[in-house]
Amino acid sequence: MVVVGIQSGSASAGNERSSASAVTMSAGQHAAAVKDAQASAPATADALGLGGKEKLVVRDVIKDANGTVHTRYERTYAGLPVLGGDLVVHEKKDGARSTTKATKARIAVASTTAELPAASAKKSALKAAEAEKTGKAEAGKEPRKVIWAADGKPTLAWETVVTGLQHDGTPSELHVVTDAKSGAKLYQFEAIRTGTGTGDYNGTVTLGTSPGGSGYTMTDSGRGGHKTYDLNGGTSGTGTLFTDADDVWGGGRQSAGVDAHYGAAETWDYYKNVHGRTGIRGDGAAAYSRAHYGNAYVNAFWSDSCFCMTYGDGEGNSNPLTSIDVAGHEMTHGVTSNTAGLNYSGESGGLNEATSDIFGTSVEFYANNSADPGDYLIGEKIDINGDGTPLRYMDKPSKDGASWDYWSTGMNGIDVHYSSGPANHFFFLLSEGSGARTVNGVSYNSPTYDGSTITGIGRGKAEKIWFRALSTYMTSTTKYAGARTATLNAAADLYGSSSTEYQTVNAAWKAINVN
Helix, strand or coil: CCCCCCCCCECCCCCCCHHHCEECCCHHHHHHHHHHHHHCHHHHHHHCCCCCCEEEEEEEEEEECCCCEEEEEEEEECCEEEEEEEEEEEECCCCCEEEEECCCCCCCCCCCCCCCCHHHHHHHHHHHHHHCCCEEEECCCCCEEEEECCCCCCEEEEEEEEEEECCCCCEEEEEEEEECCCCCEEEEEECCECCCEECCCCCEECCCCEEECCEEECEEHHHCCEEEEECCCCCCCCCEECEECCCCEECCCHHHHHHHHHHHHHHHHHHHHHHCCCCCCCCCCCCEEEEEECCCCCCEEEECCCCEEEEECCHHHCCCCCCHHHHHHHHHHHHHHCCCCCCCCHHHHHHHHHHHHHHHHHHHHHHCCCCCCCCCEECCCCCCCCCCCCCEECCCHHHHCCCCCCCCHHHCCCCHHHHCHHHHHHHHHHHHECEEEEECCEEEEECCCCCCCCECCCHHHHHHHHHHHHHHHCCCCCCHHHHHHHHHHHHHHHHCCCCHHHHHHHHHHHCCCCC
16 A cells, blocks of 8 residues: 566676576576475475474575575464464575574464364454454454464464455455464454556556457566456456557546556566566566556555555546556565565564565656656655645655654554655665755755765665565564664675675664664
8 A cells, every 4th residue: 555678687786796696587487496495395494493393385486696595485383374484594505504584483382272262363353453443344254273473472373354444445454363362462464555558647658468359458468468457436356458449548547557557567577677576476477457446546555365456546536546656666565475575564564665665666767757757756646645745755754744764662553654764764865875966856855863974875776685685584574673684684695795885784774773
């Protein structure tokens, strides 16, 4: 949620060490790597000293040009999913191995028999949804038994998913984790993250379409078959696939479809050509997009459950939320879900939102569209505030009236769209530096917590560092201190631990009060 070219080989964006860059894998190569890693997962579990009841399930594999392989795993215990048990194994070509874990706790519980019945957990979850003012709330699926390990001692728990509508009409998938013995709520998070043709924002652009029926459809066969649909005011299903007789798109309802389809294409190309990731999951499969959601719906959102991107038409149905930075922002939530899996609450949630802002901005710069030049403003085209101001500012986040410029211990309980501020600020300082400057005609003036002066290393390097940190070192429970460690590791991999880039990463974190 946003409110409250094909390249082979290794991706490169500067003078990073090519040996430490991730190698671009085809969908088939990625699938084979995952299959091989899963076959050796029992041996890996033994090598890590995991208990006899624990098993590893491969989620992703990244290979570096120097032969290092980073394998991301989920964990199970006695067949139950371990929430917060994810880990990444980093194995060098010579066999040397290190591990990044979401929790250092030993996974073990006295019993996997729940004292609290599932029905009681469901009742508690519905109360949590009521407190969130979730409309039409229901817990249709039975709660699933899990091990909660993301915070403190591992605990047998129930995870209940309550569906319904958020206060602004956004679909809700509220996950509530309840202690299976005491009934206490351990955690909750919202899984819906809000979030040639001529469009409303991008001008006349080239679109990936395919012949179909009596004309053409918005089906991009060159990018995994991404499809864009017209919901026509609906709030469920896929609606109708956009079609056109002569393959010249735009005007009326098509304009929002053009922008959505174009945004998906540019996001796909950005991740593939800059970071070597083919598709949101890295497996070559496309998501799909839906335009014209609801009536005067002032938002856009990504949903893991449908693996799709959805856009409302804004206040009075006059400003569709289909700008390119919004598209990049929302689809990046999918990338985050399939890499670090940052929990969408507290500091981890702020980092999740900041990651979407960072790469939404990066996609906008990558597109290099004269109708919407790259900037460090979020949602500046969609006029959601009604006065021409953007949703968020990366140079000084507090300019939006709610976001925080710097990290502090009191930040954990605030809305994740505002706790994202310090990480957005870090990215601006790392990219551009502190003080006053103008980029693409937009003026910025970025302060520092410690009064230091930062000289930026350039956005291209900053993007590479953040993506490697996200995909290789962050886990579901990463907080700001952990993000600092992850980005320093990434900078050391790419540029060396004595490099200017590494030192600037360290200085930029200090400049937002993360030491």
